[in-house]
Amino acid sequence: MADSFIHTLRLKVRPESYPWLNAAAVEVNQVYNYCNEISCATATRTDLKRKWLSGFDLCSLTTGATEYFERIGADTIQRICVEYAQKRAAARRLKLRWRVSRGARRSLGWLPFKAASVKHKGNALRFCGKTFRVFERARLDGVTWRQGCFAQDAVGDWWLCLPVKVTQEPAVAPKEAVGIDLGLKDAAVTSDGERLEALRFYRDARCKLGMLQRRGHLRQAKRLHRRIRRRRQDACHKFSRSIVNTYQNIVVGDVSSLKLAKTRMATAVLDTGWGTLKQMLLFKGEHAGRSVKIVNERNTTRRCSNCGALTGPSGLRHLAVRQWVCVNCGASHDRDVNSARNMLIVGSRCGTSISGNESSPEWRAPSQTLSPREAGPHALRAAA
Numbered sequence: 001m002a003d004s005f006i007h008t009l010r011l012k013v014r015p016e017s018y019p020w021l022n023a024a025a026v027e028v029n030q031v032y033n034y035c036n037e038i039s040c041a042t043a044t045r046t047d048l049k050r051k052w053l054s055g056f057d058l059c060s061l062t063t064g065a066t067e068y069f070e071r072i073g074a075d076t077i078q079r080i081c082v083e084y085a086q087k088r089a090a091a092r093r094l095k096l097r098w099r100v101s102r103g104a105r106r107s108l109g110w111l112p113f114k115a116a117s118v119k120h121k122g123n124a125l126r127f128c129g130k131t132f133r134v135f136e137r138a139r140l141d142g143v144t145w146r147q148g149c150f151a152q153d154a155v156g157d158w159w160l161c162l163p164v165k166v167t168q169e170p171a172v173a174p175k176e177a178v179g180i181d182l183g184l185k186d187a188a189v190t191s192d193g194e195r196l197e198a199l200r201f202y203r204d205a206r207c208k209l210g211m212l213q214r215r216g217h218l219r220q221a222k223r224l225h226r227r228i229r230r231r232r233q234d235a236c237h238k239f240s241r242s243i244v245n246t247y248q249n250i251v252v253g254d255v256s257s258l259k260l261a262k263t264r265m266a267t268a269v270l271d272t273g274w275g276t277l278k279q280m281l282l283f284k285g286e287h288a289g290r291s292v293k294i295v296n297e298r299n300t301t302r303r304c305s306n307c308g309a310l311t312g313p314s315g316l317r318h319l320a321v322r323q324w325v326c327v328n329c330g331a332s333h334d335r336d337v338n339s340a341r342n343m344l345i346v347g348s349r350c351g352t353s354i355s356g357n358e359s360s361p362e363w364r365a366p367s368q369t370l371s372p373r374e375a376g377p378h379a380l381r382a383a384a
């Protein structure tokens with residue numbers, strides 16, 4: 001049985017089309033802002049709740065609008081209407097932000113379309129009577145899409161984004177289970193001792209960024225920001241891919257990057273990319289048929305993974321302690337590996353994924369339960 005999921009292809013558009021796309025984005029903004037206005041103005045208050053224009057209503061209101069626009073066609077207008085209605089409903093607000101076409105606070109360009117309006121034409125693509133060429137054209141061979149969009153990034157480059165269906169044969173991973181400790185010294189440490197070094201991309205480039213900004217080289221600064229983001233994503237992609245390919249059951253701590261991002265450690269937390277890494281593990285794990293669990297990581301640093309006594313270093317004072325010896329059983333531990341092992345032990349006993357602040361079941365010494373590595377996948381499934 002092959003699983004299928006949606007994967008978004010992102011292909012860079014060749015720069016000769018940028019002027020046309022920039023002009024089309026202005027027209028998109030006009031349609032979007034019209035939807036924003038009319039939707040708010042016509043919202044009627046009934047007894048209990050407001051009734052809003054649906055995407056379908058907006059489509060019929062904009063019928064025939066194509067003739068006022070030079071570039072975008074009816075399919076793009078319809079997609080804008082539908083997307084607007086969905087976005088407004090999801091945001092649960094009276095109005096969404098106005099899309100600005102000019103000036104410093106300009107919205108990033110966006111140009112949605114339906115599948116039928118983008119066609120292959122030799123080595124290029126045909127859209128709205130214009131020929132587009134993209135980099136890495138070969139990735140589009142044999143691929144079908146239903147809809148997609150052109151999107152602009154902060155640097156000003158345009159990308160063709162196409163959600164395509166990918167099928168993947170599920171395969172069983174070679175190893176049973178792993179616990180992953182997310183940290184600041186090393187971005188991630190597994191219970192088998194594998195490490196992803198802390199990603200210092202932003203902090204290393206901060207000096208250069210500041211210089212560029214002071215000198216007014218804003219475009220270069222934006223490029224550098226994009227480069228930092230891509231390097232971080234690349235490192236997270238590689239690490240999560242290797243984890244998902246190797247292990248069947250994956251357990252991660254519930255450390256919240258959003259909460260820590262409000263503290264003094266914010267830069268470090270955001271630069272290590274915990275949030276990205278966790279999300280990648282979740283969706284890659286789901287596609288590959290792995291079980292990814294998020295467990296409460298309370299006491300995982302202090303607890304000895306061998307005997308279960310709370311003998312390890314605790315608190316901010318002992319943050320520098322990397323190695324310690326358990327006074328109860330004499331086992332010597334690496335701080336992060338020990339923490340990852342504890343997470344694995346907790347994760348192998350609680351069945352459902354725990355999110356937020358729910359408490360996970362109490363720790364039990366490995367002697368009372370079978371060690372997940374020894375017990376194998378059947379025990380893990382029975383525990384689940």
Ligand SMILES: [Zn+2]
Pocket residue numbers: 304305306307308309326327328329330331
């Ligand atoms: Zn111990």
